[in-house]
Amino acid sequence: MAAVTEISGGPYKRPFRFNIQCSSPEQVDARSWANLARQVEDLGYTTLTVSDHLDEQVAPIAALMAAADATTTLRIGAMVFSNDYRHPVVLAKEAATLDALSGGRFELGLGAGWMTSDYERAGLPLDPPGVRISRLAESLAVIKGMFADGPLTFHGAHYQVAGLSGTPKPVQRPHPPIVIGGGGRRLLSLAAREADIIGLNMNMAGGVIDASLGPNATTAATEEKIGWIREAAGARWDELTLQVRIHLAIVTDNRGEIVDQLAAGFGLTTEQAYATPHALCGSVDQIVDDLVERRERFGISTIGVALDSLTALAPVVARLAGT
Incomplete structure (x- = not known):
């Protein structure tokens, strides 16, 4: 573990890492995807991620393996796998295989599912958030059990596993880093108890991303979320x-x-828009200063951006990654 320094807002200070979400590249063919993965790696981004939706995105498992195969140090991960789309026994096998074949470069992002259009268009039942989060909690127990040595027996309300041994085992032990993100108290509390990396997001309970999310993106909302995480994490906080x-x-x-x-588009004051941790705007120097200040205030050290920011933010990545 890297040297750490205690700060007031979040857990101990970590070096900056930058993730890039590459779900919808302009071209989907082997050469262009490999070139994109190598460009991400060469520009200093830590992790290439792919989302798990049912519209225009590439499928995550195949895309992530191809990206790992084209690179040497780049980490790969889903941001995030929707728990409702795969049985956890199946996902555990896929995740362990990705970790093994990538040489231990996989990060397991997992969520309860939220995008209404995915469920509606695919004909999947969309249960209330509480049910989906309870199912996610069981899924985490199953997946961790499949990564562990020995057979797993699990009897829950949603999943039952009878003496099944997970193979292959992941390279990273006891398991690849688990990433869970969210904006509501129940999901963030689950993440605080079970995840290694916690993504601070706006509350997606409404199933869409629109201007109504603005008030949930303020610094005050962020501080409240971190408070929930800290309370639920207990001794795991650091x-x-x-x-x-x-x-x-x-x-x-x-x-x-x-x-x-x-500010106008998201129903924020100008002051709130300047300070929200969910946006970056300004010169390279201003963005660098903002990220350093947010790490000092909140403890946020991993920054996830979209593919359209790949080259524009490269100077920021060059200045901050690993520091």
Whole structure:
């Protein structure tokens, strides 16, 4: 573990890591995907991630293995696998295989499922959030049991496993880093108890991303979420890594005008728009300063951005990654 320094807002300070969500590349063919993965690696991003939705995105498992095969140090992960789309026994086998074949570069992102359109278009039943989160909690127990030595027997309300040994075993022991993100207290509390990396996001209980999420993206909302995590984590608090999903990243010398537009679009004051941890806007120097300040305040050290920010944020990544 890297040297750490205690800070007030979040857990101990970690070096900066940058993840890039590459779910919807312009081209889907072997050469362009391999070139993209190598570009991500060469620019200093830590992890290439793929989302798990049923519309225009590439399928995560095949895409992640291809990205790992094209690179040498780049980590791979789903941001995040939807628990309702796969039985946890099946996902555990896929995850362990990805970890083994990538040489221990896999991170297991897992969520309860939230995008209404996925469920509606695929004809999947969308249970209430509490049911989905309870199912996710059981799934985590099953997956960790499949990663462990010996056969697993599990009897829950949603899953039953009878003496099944998980094979292969992951390279990273006891398991690959588990990533769980969310914006509500129940899901973040589960993440605090079970995950290694916790993603701070806006509350997606409504099943869509729109302007109604603005008030849940403020610094006050972020501080409240971190409080929930800290309370639920207990003695695990100092072991956790906090990450945040950036929904808007713009490198510009005209920061004020862009922030005003962001504030108007998301129902925030200008001050709230400047401070939200879910957006980056300004010159490279300003963005670097913002990220350092947010790490000091909140403990956020892992930054997740979208593919369209790959090259624009590369100077920021070059300045901060690993520091």
